[in-house]
Amino acid sequence: MPSHSGVMTVMDRAARKAAVKLRRDFNEVQQLQVSRKGPADFVSMADKAAEETLYEELSRARPDWGFLGEEGGERAGDPNKPRWIVDPLDGTTNFLHGMPHFAISIAVEEPMASGKREITSGLVYQPLTDEAFWAEKGKGAWLTDRRLRVSSRRDLADCVIATGIPFLGHGDFAQWSRIFGAVAPDVAGIRRFGSAALDLAWVAAGRYDGYWESALQSWDVAAGILLVREAGGFVTDFRGGDRAIERQEVLAGNDQVHSRLHKVIAGALR
Numbered sequence: 015m016p017s018h019s020g021v022m023t024v025m026d027r028a029a030r031k032a033a034v035k036l037r038r039d040f041n042e043v044q045q046l047q048v049s050r051k052g053p054a055d056f057v058s059m060a061d062k063a064a065e066e067t068l069y070e071e072l073s074r075a076r077p078d079w080g081f082l083g084e085e086g087g088e089r090a091g092d093p094n095k096p097r098w099i100v101d102p103l104d105g106t107t108n109f110l111h112g113m114p115h116f117a118i119s120i121a122v123e124e125p126m127a128s129g130k131r132e133i134t135s136g137l138v139y140q141p142l143t144d145e146a147f148w149a150e151k152g153k154g155a156w157l158t159d160r161r162l163r164v165s166s167r168r169d170l171a172d173c174v175i176a177t178g179i180p181f182l183g184h185g186d187f188a189q190w191s192r193i194f195g196a197v198a199p200d201v202a203g204i205r206r207f208g209s210a211a212l213d214l215a216w217v218a219a220g221r222y223d224g225y226w227e228s229a230l231q232s233w234d235v236a237a238g239i240l241l242v243r244e245a246g247g248f249v250t251d252f253r254g255g256d257r258a259i260e261r262q263e264v265l266a267g268n269d270q271v272h273s274r275l276h277k278v279i280a281g282a283l284r
Contacts, residue, residue, distance in 0.1 A: 028071035033141035044112040064102035101233035105209035119211040121236035136237030147215040155245035164247035173223035196282035214238025218245035224267030248272040
């Protein structure tokens with residue numbers, strides 16, 4: 015196991031601090047299910063409180079870095095320095111309904127000499143299972159101290175594939191239906207667990223063999239994309255290009271599964 019960089023230590027410490035209150039709030043939200051008002055406002059506060067904890071911890075350690083969060087948006091830093099990309103609670107709907115599947119996602123995006131920006135560190139932390147999936151560019155992907163590798167399955171008939179499903183006000187129902195109709199007959203199963211960050215972490219860990227989803231934001235997937243790539247997998251947009259975040263389309267898997275899913279999806283979208 016490679017030693018943590020200082021940046022990864024900062025990320026891990028911040029996630030664990032925010033997780034303490036999320037765990038407490040999750041127990042509370044399960045009790046709120048029976049109330050007439052419902053837990054939606056409470057969860058919104060939990061989301062924002064978690065992001066503030068993360069912002070305080072991360073900015074204390076790197077005060078000149080920028081910060082992009084799902085709740086608070088962009089907080090400018092030195093444009094020549096990295097920035098944090100943070101989702102304080104990926105899987106909010108699960109959290110809202112008392113379902114124990116959600117995560118904190120933190121990524122570092124660095125400016126390169128080419129003028130582009132690149133994700134160089136990523137952490138997906140599941141507060142309820144205490145699983146810390148992490149990766150740094152060139153150092154591999156890890157679950158705490160265990161090296162991660164993407165699944166070695168090659169035949170789609172043996173593969174379990176993850177996805178997200180469009181819902182009220184979110185996503186393209188027609189496009190998703192075409193892709194689902196093309197993929198489902200070829201695979202062993204399709205799962206929709208409701209957290210893009212954990213979906214990608216699970217691809218990196220070999221729990222899922224592949225994954226596709228659209229209408230995603232950078233904070234949903236930045237850390238997870240690096241995890242899959244550092245675990246030996248491929249991540250592209252639906253066209254097979256390197257613009258997954260820009261196009262808000264993610265297709266992930268090992269080389270064979272990715273290639274085969276890409277052909278199926280490309281055929282469905284013609």
